Amino acid sequence: MNQISEFKGKIDNLSASSVAGWAQYENTSSGPVELEVFYADDHLGDVTANEARPDLSRAGKGECAFTFSLPNLDDFNPDDLSVIVKGSDTPLPRSWSPNLANTREVRNELAELTETVKLTRKVLLAASSRNERALVGMAETVEKVTPRQLNETLNTLSYQLMQSDTVLKTLKTSSDETDVKLLAIMKLVRSNAFYAKLNTGLLAALVCLLGFILAGQLGLVVPMQ
Numbered sequence: 001m002n003q004i005s006e007f008k009g010k011i012d013n014l015s016a017s018s019v020a021g022w023a024q025y026e027n028t029s030s031g032p033v034e035l036e037v038f039y040a041d042d043h044l045g046d047v048t049a050n051e052a053r054p055d056l057s058r059a060g061k062g063e064c065a066f067t068f069s070l071p072n073l074d075d076f077n078p079d080d081l082s083v084i085v086k087g088s089d090t091p092l093p094r095s096w097s098p099n100l101a102n103t104r105e106v107r108n109e110l111a112e113l114t115e116t117v118k119l120t121r122k123v124l125l126a127a128s129s130r131n132e133r134a135l136v137g138m139a140e141t142v143e144k145v146t147p148r149q150l151n152e153t154l155n156t157l158s159y160q161l162m163q164s165d166t167v168l169k170t171l172k173t174s175s176d177e178t179d180v181k182l183l184a185i186m187k188l189v190r191s192n193a194f195y196a197k198l199n200t201g202l203l204a205a206l207v208c209l210l211g212f213i214l215a216g217q218l219g220l221v222v223p224m225q
Helices: 054-058 103-146 147-217
Strands: 007-012 018-025 034-040 044-049 064-067 081-085
Touching: 007 081, 018 034, 018 044, 018 081, 034 064, 044 064
Parallel strands: none
Antiparallel strands: 007 018, 018 064, 034 044, 034 081
């Protein structure tokens, strides 16, 4: 039986889906290490540490890595998993010390998160179903439109656009004509204002002249010596 002092190795990675690490006999000529994987008291299977890994090669350890895929384990607890060298009762040590004090709390949070994800998925599926029904209704409506109806609709829209364009051109023409008329009116107003001022001056002069003539006839004007 091989003793624990005759080999070395560690578990480098452990998850609910796989366990990985390396193992090697002190005397490398003994060949690759055969390992047994246990979960609690259940023997899950065997694996040989004969895989290549870049970091182990750089360290001069050669091909001594292993990876073992775990089956689906309910309520997985990393502390219950162990990897043992055949012929020894001592498990491989781990290259880290996991803190499992809050494992139960983490599992409860994951269970709540899973329920939330399921509920969100149901809501999204319901919304998707409603959108799909709406799209199907639109597709059915489009399918009922014949090419002739579509052509008539396009012709109607084209005619309405032409009418709108004609109305806009008419409005622009009317606006231009209105601007011309306003300019003419403004010129006429200025002209009338000028002649009004001129007529007022002439009228004032005529009144003064008539007053002077009338005063002379009545003898009110003193003759010059």
